[in-house]
Amino acid sequence: MRFKELVFPLKIDEEELLEKLYEEGFSNFAIEENREGNRLLKVYLREGETLPSFLSGWKPLDERLTTPKDWMVELEPFEIVEGVVADPTEKVTRTDKIVVKLSPGVAFGTGLHPTTQMSVFFLKKYLKAGDRVVDVGCGTGILAIVAKKLGASYVLAVDVDEQAVEVAKENVQKNNVDVIVKRSDLLSEVDGVFDIVVSNILAEIHLRLLEDVDRITHERSILILSGIVDTKENMVREKARKKGWNLLERKQEREWVTLVMKRS
Missing domain, CATH: 3.40.50.150 (Vaccinia Virus protein VP39)
Structure with missing residues (x-):
C-alpha cells in the first residue's frame, strides 16, 4: 500500500497535537527531530484520505509517496531501557537481552x-x-x-x-x-x-x-x-x-x- 507522506514543522506542543489527532481518530503519524533539533510532524495519508482538519492551514515542508517499508529503515536497533532492545531491522540475535522485533511504521x-x-x-x-x-x-x-x-x-x-x-x-x-x-x-x-x-x-x-x-x-x-x-x-x-x-x-x-x- 502506498501513502502520501507530508512533513510539517511542529507548531504546537506534543500533548495538544496528540489530543487533536485522537479527537479526529487519526493515527497515521510520527513525531521526529531533525539534525538541527527541530521537531517535525510526519503525516501519512492513504489514497483519497484527507488531512485532519486542524492541519488544513499548515504548510508542509516536504511531500512524497512512500510505503511502510520506507518507514522501517529510519530506525536502527536501540535500547528502550536497560536490558530491553527494540529491533526494527529484525537482525539482532543476542540472547542476553530481551529483543522486541518491531515494524515502527506510524503508530x-x-x-x-x-x-x-x-x-x-x-x-x-x-x-x-x-x-x-x-x-x-x-x-x-x-x-x-x-x-x-x-x-x-x-x-x-x-x-x-x-x-x-x-x-x-x-x-x-x-x-x-x-x-x-x-x-x-x-x-x-x-x-x-x-x-x-x-x-x-x-x-x-x-x-x-x-x-x-x-x-x-x-x-x-x-x-x-x-x-x-x-x-x-x-x-x-x-x-x-x-x-x-x-x-x-x-x-x-x-x-x-x-x-x-x-x-x-
Whole structure:
C-alpha cells in the first residue's frame, strides 16, 4: 500500500497535537527531530484520505509517496531501557537481552518516546513471572510483547483503532509470542482479572479508564498509567485517589509523567 507522506514543522506542543489527532481518530503519524533539533510532524495519508482538519492551514515542508517499508529503515536497533532492545531491522540475535522485533511504521509507540520507555521500565520492575497483563491502548503492541517476554502467563492487548490492532498483530507474529490482540474501546471488550494494567494514552482517556478498571483488577493489582503531560498529572492522581488507588511511585522524562498505583 502506498501513502502520501507530508512533513510539517511542529507548531504546537506534543500533548495538544496528540489530543487533536485522537479527537479526529487519526493515527497515521510520527513525531521526529531533525539534525538541527527541530521537531517535525510526519503525516501519512492513504489514497483519497484527507488531512485532519486542524492541519488544513499548515504548510508542509516536504511531500512524497512512500510505503511502510520506507518507514522501517529510519530506525536502527536501540535500547528502550536497560536490558530491553527494540529491533526494527529484525537482525539482532543476542540472547542476553530481551529483543522486541518491531515494524515502527506510524503508530504511536515505537519505543523511542519517553512514555513508552517509562512504561517498559515499570513493567520490568513490577511484573512477576506468571502475571496476567492487559495493555490498554496498545498501539504497536510493544508493551504487550515486552510483558510476555518478561514472563507474563497471559497478555491481552487492546486498542480502539483498527489499524493499531493490525500493526500490533503483525508485531506479535514477528516476535512469535502468545499475545491476544483485539479491538476494544478501553475495557469495553475486556473480561477477566489482571495483575497488571498498563496504559500509555492521554490523561483525559485515563480518566475514563479509571471508571472501569476496578472491574478487571484485584486488591494487589498494579496500575501503570503513562502518556500524562505534567500539567495534567494532578487531574489523573485525584481521579485515581477517589477511585481508591494510591500512588506507589512516579517517573518523569521531559514534560511526560508515568504513575504507578495500587489499591488503597
